[in-house]
Amino acid sequence: MIDVDEALSLFAEHIDPLESERLAVTHALGRVSATEARAKIALPPFAQSAMDGYAVRAEDLAEASDKEPVELRQVGEVAAGDTGRLPRVNKGTTVRVFTGGRIPPGADAVVRQELVTADKSRISFEAPVREGKDLREVGEALAKDTVLVEPGERLDERHIAALAMCGHAEIDVIRQPAITLLVSGDEVISPGIELRPGEIYDANTPLLSSWLGMRRYRNIEIVQLEDDRRTVEKALRKALDQSDLVVSTGGVSVGDYDFFTDAADTLGLETIFWKVRQRPGKPLLFAKGEQTIFLGIPGNPGAVFISAYVYLRRVLDLLEGTSEPGPAMHRGVLAGPVGRSAKRVSWTGANIRYGEDGKVHLEPISGHRLSQVYRADAIVRVPAREGEMEEGDVVEWLAIK
Numbered sequence: 001m002i003d004v005d006e007a008l009s010l011f012a013e014h015i016d017p018l019e020s021e022r023l024a025v026t027h028a029l030g031r032v033s034a035t036e037a038r039a040k041i042a043l044p045p046f047a048q049s050a051m052d053g054y055a056v057r058a059e060d061l062a063e064a065s066d067k068e069p070v071e072l073r074q075v076g077e078v079a080a081g082d083t084g085r086l087p088r089v090n091k092g093t094t095v096r097v098f099t100g101g102r103i104p105p106g107a108d109a110v111v112r113q114e115l116v117t118a119d120k121s122r123i124s125f126e127a128p129v130r131e132g133k134d135l136r137e138v139g140e141a142l143a144k145d146t147v148l149v150e151p152g153e154r155l156d157e158r159h160i161a162a163l164a165m166c167g168h169a170e171i172d173v174i175r176q177p178a179i180t181l182l183v184s185g186d187e188v189i190s191p192g193i194e195l196r197p198g199e200i201y202d203a204n205t206p207l208l209s210s211w212l213g214m215r216r217y218r219n220i221e222i223v224q225l226e227d228d229r230r231t232v233e234k235a236l237r238k239a240l241d242q243s244d245l246v247v248s249t250g251g252v253s254v255g256d257y258d259f260f261t262d263a264a265d266t267l268g269l270e271t272i273f274w275k276v277r278q279r280p281g282k283p284l285l286f287a288k289g290e291q292t293i294f295l296g297i298p299g300n301p302g303a304v305f306i307s308a309y310v311y312l313r314r315v316l317d318l319l320e321g322t323s324e325p326g327p328a329m330h331r332g333v334l335a336g337p338v339g340r341s342a343k344r345v346s347w348t349g350a351n352i353r354y355g356e357d358g359k360v361h362l363e364p365i366s367g368h369r370l371s372q373v374y375r376a377d378a379i380v381r382v383p384a385r386e387g388e389m390e391e392g393d394v395v396e397w398l399a400i401k
C-alpha cells in the first residue's frame with residue numbers, strides 16, 4: 001500500500017507521451033501541443049483605423065476651433081478589406097476611413113465622424129487632433145514571433161483563436177490515446193431492463209464514457225464483462241493489444257471474483273502499484289505492458305468518479321505530454337468540520353461558496369457514494385491524520401467541471 005503522492009509520482013515516472021500528429025488548428029481543440037508556435041505575423045499586420053471617420057495630418061488641424069473650423073478636401077475612401085492602391089493624404093486633404101481599414105499614406109491621425117461636419121467632399125474640423133489618435137500601429141496588439149503556444153499546453157478556444165489569427169492553419173499535437181474501458185460485474189445491468197434481486201444498474205459505463213466524452217476523447221471502446229477469470233483475461237489481452245490505455249472498473253479487490261490483478265500478472269504486465277492509502281478507491285491498480293498503460297479502478301462508482309478526476313486525469317495528461325499534468329490542486333478553507341482517517345487520505349465532495357473574505361469556502365458533503373458526491377463542485381483532499389478537520393482549516397481541492 002502506498003501514499004497518494006507516491007501513486008501520483010509513479011504515474012509520472014512510468015508514462016511517456018505518445019507521438020505527435022499534424023492537425024488543422026480548427027480540429028485541435030482540447031489537444032496538447034507538441035510544439036512551440038509563434039505568431040507568423042504582427043497584429044495588426046498593417047496600420048489601421050480604430051474608428052469610422054477621416055484620416056488626416058494632425059498638423060493640418062493644429063489651428064482648428066469651433067469658431068474657426070479647418071476645412072479639408074476629401075480625396076478618397078478606404079474601407080476594411082480594401083486591398084488596392086491607397087489614396088494619399090496631402091496637405092489640405094483627408095481620406096474617409098472605416099474601422100479596421102488601412103491608414104492611407106501621409107495620414108497620422110483619425111478623427112471620428114461624429115466630430116466633423118461633412119458637406120459632400122468638404123469636411124470641416126472644429127478641434128485639433130493628437131498625432132496617432134484613433135489609429136492602430138503595426139504590432140501594437142502583438143509582435144511578430146510572440147510565443148502563442150508552448151509545447152505541452154492543452155489548447156482551448158483562446159489558443160485556437162490566437163493560432164488562427166496569427167496565420168497558423170495547422171499545428172502538431174500529441175495523438176489521442178486509444179482507450180478501452182472494461183466494465184466488470186455480474187450484478188451490473190443496463191437501464192431499461194427490470195432489476196432482479198441482487199442486480200444494480202451500471203453507473204460506471206455512463207460515468208467514464210461521459211467523463212471522457214466531455215474532454216473530447218473519441219477513440220474509446222467499451223466492453224462489459226462478467227466476473228469470470230477467463231473472460232477477464234481474454235478481454236484484457238485484447239484490450240492491451242489494441243489500446244494505449246486500458247481502464248477497468250470493479251474486480252480489483254481481494255474477493256474470489258476479483259480477477260484483474262491476477263489477469264495483469266498472467267499477461268505479463270508489470271504491476272507498478274496496487275492499493276493506495278485513500279478513501280474511496282483503495283484497491284487502485286496501476287500496471288504497465290510493453291505499449292499499454294492499465295489503470296484498474298475499484299467498482300464503487302464514487303471511487304470511479306474520484307479516480308477519474310485524480311488519476312485518470314493524470315494518466316491522460318502524461319500520455320498526452322502536458323507540461324503540467326493534473327489534477328490541478330487549489331487551496332481553500334473548510335466551511336464546516338469534516339471527518340478524516342488517521343491512515344488514509346479522504347477524498348471528500350464539497351460545494352464551493354465564495355466568501356466575503358475573497359477566499360474559496362468548501363462546504364463538505366458527507367459520504368463517498370456517487371449519489372452523495374455527484375452534486376459536488378469540488379473534491380477536497382482531506383489529509384490522513386488523527387481527529388476531525390475544523391471549519392476554517394485550509395485544505396487542497398480540485399474542481400469538478
Ligand SMILES: Nc1nc2c(c(=O)[nH]1)N[C@H]1C(S)=C(S)[C@@H](COP(=O)(O)OP(=O)(O)OC[C@H]3O[C@@H](n4cnc5c(N)ncnc54)[C@H](O)[C@@H]3O)O[C@H]1N2
Pocket residue numbers: 183184185187188200201202203204205249250251252253254255258280281282283297298299300301303
Ligand atoms: N475483504 C475485503 N473486501 C474488500 C476490500 C478489502 O480490502 N478487503 N476493499 C473494499 C474496497 S475499499 C473496495 S473500493 C471494493 C473494491 O472492490 P472491486 O474493485 O473488486 O469492485 P467490485 O466489488 O466489483 O465493486 C464494488 C462495488 O461497486 C459496485 N459496482 C461495480 N461496478 C459497478 C457499476 N458498473 N455500476 C454500479 N455499481 C458498480 C459493486 O456492485 C459493488 O457494490 O472492495 C471492498 N472489499
Ligand code: MOO
Pocket residue numbers: 278279280281282283298300303368
Ligand atoms: O476504497 Mo473503497 O473505494 O470502498 O472505499
